[in-house]
Amino acid sequence: MSRVTTEITDHIAHVRLSRPEKRNAVDPAMAEAIVAAGQALMGADIRAVVLSGEGEAFCAGLDVMSFAQLAAGDPEALVMPRTHGNANLFQEVALIWRKLPVPVIAALQGAVYGAGFQLALGADVRIAAPGAKLAIMEMKWGLVPDMGGMALLPHLTRSDVIRRMTYSATPISAQQAADWGLVTEIADDPLAVAQALASEIAGKSPSAMRAAKALIEYAESGASADDVLIAESRAQTDLIGKPDQMEVISANMAGRAPRFTTRG
Structure with missing residues (x-):
């Protein structure tokens, strides 16, 4: 059975972890499948992605049965090679979704642990x-977070929060995660809310949406204020008067939904 399924409807890619009997735990095959799913969407005609997990948990972390397999191998050969640009396979599990040019919305339920977090x-x-x-x-398994978390967490929350969570390995509630900036919002049906948000995004200019994601990533990269301001202006220059923007103007004036012909 496939560990990850992808369905594209109305320019939205619905990517689902499909290993519910293992609470979508990540083993090497699952890691490969997640990365492959992201890579397959790089050139797709999509405007948003909804990332979810089938069953009671989004993802309960690394498959415990994989620990013996990983420990028996050569850690240097397993972890250190940069197989995906600046990342290894397991880091790319998280980073591939930041590399996608369109917004990605995750719907979280149950356990969101370790690799899943x-x-x-x-x-x-x-x-x-x-x-x-x-x-x-x-830390529960005598390890450190090594799947891109340390590259992503400092942009989302405080250093003391990162340290507390890393040192203790204690699960926190969705409300605590929201208070600490790790969760955007809480909803009784997160998948429905994620799908509604994806539909809203898909109705916006695809070229502007891709430019916005790229601009945010650049602004968060540590670039200087001068460089970010130039990047803002360049992105705007590339959008003004182009087909997507003109269609937005026409649609707004006519009181109708825009009809885009570009992929962004």
């Missing part, structure tokens, strides 16, 4: 069920 961090927006539990779980 870091996967969720790769999304642009995280919608969590009230009962969701989130954790940096690696």
Whole structure:
């Protein structure tokens, strides 16, 4: 059975972790499948992605059965090679979603632990069920978070929060995660809310949406204020008067939904 399924409807890619009997835990095959799903969408005619997990949990972390397999191998050969640009396979599980040019919305329920937590961090927006539990779980197994979390977390929350969660490995509630900036909002049906948000995004200018995501990523990269201001102006120059923007103006004037012909 496929560990990840992807369905594209109305320019929205619905990507679902499909290993519910293991609470969508990540083993090497699951990691490969998640990365492959993201890579397959790079050139797709999509405007948003909804990332979810089938069953009671979004993703309960690394598959415990994989620990023996990983420990028996050569850690240097397994972890250190940069197989995906500046990342290894397991780091790319989270980072591939930041590399996608369109917004990614994660719908979170149940356990969002370890690998699952870091996967969720790769999304642009995280919608969590009230009962969701989130954790940096690696310390429980004598490890450190190593799936992109340390590249993503400092943009979302405070240093003391990162340290507390890393050192203790204690799960936190969805409300606590929201208070700490790790969850965007809480909803009784996070998948429905994520899908509604994706539909709203898909109705906006695809070229402007892609430019916005790229601009935000650049602004968060540590670029100087001068460089960010230039990047803003360049992005705007590339949008003004172009087909997508003119269609938005026409649609707004006519009181109708825009009809875009470009992929962004």
